Amino acid sequence: MKLITKNSDYAIRALVYLAKKKNEFVSSAEIAKKEGIPLMFLRRVLPELLKRKIIVSKEGVKGGVFLRRASQTITVTEVIKIFQGDIQLSQCMFRNAFCINRKTCVLRKKIISIGKMVERKFDKITIRDLTGKTKEKR
Amino acid sequence: MKLITKNSDYAIRALVYLAKKKNEFVSSAEIAKKEGIPLMFLRRVLPELLKRKIIVSKEGVKGGVFLRRASQTITVTEVIKIFQGDIQLSQCMFRNAFCINRKTCVLRKKIISIGKMVERKFDKITIRDLTGKTKEKR
């Protein structure tokens, strides 16, 4: 049971890195190097963040990316959803024709609510929280 | 992000089925048929439950399995751990040599605590809870 894949992980790290450097274009090569992310992997991840308008990019020499939105408005949930979609349950609970109890299935309901809870937790974590610039909230 | 795999799912379903039928040997074929689980799959899952002493089995004609422990003592966490192991974090956070901040990494801490929370939630759900025989606790 893995909560976060490399896609999301790398994206989050990149965003945190950018949050620390705000207001200047940073190349993907720099981020990759500093954060230990495979460059080619990162270069497939960043355009997703661009499409969702989380970052701005500029092509060409002295190009790169930077944050488009304030780091405290970007949540971990948002990033995870881009790369991993919604939290999925055991799929047969939805699809399996044999599962007659689908509508009343207790486990299904419980798992859904646990998924929601995880989402809410991640929702409270912003990129800014991960920069170490803010004091931890309890 | 999938919370439960088929292994765990099928095992849980089988256990719930058994919990409803307590005190008689039930064949894996019956469980498979009634619960819509691929028979051969289930027959690989049940021995794991046997090893952990969650069920008792008898070979041969009129053989089968039944619950060894009271259904309210068997938790979903216990079953999930058998098949999925502990909740894993994003692994690079542990392994990646480049992650200098490992010890202080805020995200890592947060994910660990979220994982623990999920575990605690599943820990509160017993097989009995899933039989529909008990009234739901809030």
Next chain:
DNA sequence: ATAAACTAATACTAAAATAGTATCAGATAT
């Protein structure tokens, strides 16, 4: 105008996890 430094898009391969199947040996009730 052209070379170097950059991103965008896409196609591809590799590795790992998950899902499912098949086979054979042995136990037991009848």
Next chain:
DNA sequence: ATATCTGATACTATTTTAGTATTAGTTTAT
């Protein structure tokens, strides 16, 4: 003796995740 069951194990298929490579196009500096 045989049909009905489990145990063990090896195998294949599918899906997801991870990572690489290629080509095209943009922009700055010279």
